[in-house]
Amino acid sequence: MTTLLVFGRDLRLADNPALAAAVARGKPIIPIYILDPEDAGAWAPGAASLWWLHHSLESLTLCLARAGSRLILRKGSALTVIPRLIKETGADAVFWNRRYEPWAVKRGVKLKAAIANAGVEVQSFNAGLLHEPQLVKTQAGKPYTVFTPFWKSLRASLSLEAAYPVPKKIMAPNNFPHSDKVSSWKLLPNIPWDVGFKDTWTPGEAGAQKRLADFVDADVLGYSDNRNFPGRSGTSRLSPHLHFGEIGPRQVWRAAVSQGVVATGDPMPRGVEVYLSEIAWREFAYHLLFHFNDMPDAPLRKSFDSFPWRSDAAQLRAWQKGMTGYPIVDAGMRELWHTGWMHNRVRMIVASFLIKDLLLPWQYGEAWFWDTLVDADLASNAASWQWVAGCGADAAPYFRIFNPVTQGKNYDTDGAYVRRWVPEIAKLSDERLQEPWTATPLELAEAGIQLGKTYPFPIVDHAMARDRALSALRETKGGQNQISA
DNA sequence: TTTTGAGTTGTTCGA
């Protein structure tokens, strides 16, 4: 009589409902993690995600060991691995926390049926979202496709129960079944491009808790003022931890709110309010993906099916490598490559550049982010790229085209961000830094720059590109533009 | 059913 506890995107012991239920059952627990390389079809985890997963599993192994338990690793389809484990161990119950990607929902349904048919108890829980995506609905009973009413509705219905504590002891079976070694899964890269990752991140529950505590102590009250400046430490950087469930949105919510509480009844400080709305954007993305399963692959607004996208391998490559000649864009793309993460403001700038300045399909950018971001998340990534492209929910108006120079001057005012990630132009004055092609030959020489050699000329003229995008977008207007399933 | 108000993140131009 044992309980199989299947970990997924909930790699934590605190506030973990499936774990709490398994502990409450009072029987030995076998924690397992299943790696299924074919899990997600076309959206199998990218290289940066796998790097994170490796370290997070190592961390979870240690946490479980501290509670007297062990993490069992198995490779293969959950649909074969779990029934096999039930036989091996004689388990009479299987618990897990749900995942909400379309493929995972389908698999969960099949899995539950198969386990229940075998006469074994099966239960799933919500550890990863503030709400169940299917429960939030408009008065007409439809999914929301505009953020603000979604947010109001979510807020009004949200009730946070107390967190489940970390179990001091997790009852072990007499014998644990065989486990793979995480190293045998070869999740880490062969060539050492992950050096910058190690300096930037601490995957695992302890790292997530520390990140949250630091953010809440130092930055949440100033969040709304600082969040747009990539050179400041104004954001939480919790995204990869949230993605892997090393911390849950409920824990984040409680911590942010408690920092804002001065006296009961006081209004929420603006920084806290704005931060919570960002957590709600994550929820909104899952809500959309749950109802519009095509979102990662096809535009929600069908009028974009006929958009005249360009194709240009060299320009795509320049964008990916941070060699576009626009410093703020290149800084962002290099930060991404080096650390597996990019500041949100800069994500919008580089996305706008790929889509509107280069007229390359948003899916190309989505795919690159998917492979290189440690926080790559199917729902958030797809929703955000569609938002910038203008083909998604609550999308940007067609004329909203970021000017990379203006954005650089407004949000990297002192140039700290560009100088850090594009050091070859660091000696330029603030005045020239965001547009090196306007520097005089003397200024360039004094800064040690040979444009076209040590740093590229702009690969596209923004003014021309803006007009080109505006006319393409104008022509896309009309036709079926509603969002429907 | 119809009406009404509102809709994350911008840029440019001209007064």
Place this chain on the structure above:
DNA sequence: GTCGAACAACTCAAA
């Protein structure tokens, strides 16, 4: 240098 308007029209959600 600053500020407001224009850039479109449409869809959504609720009354």
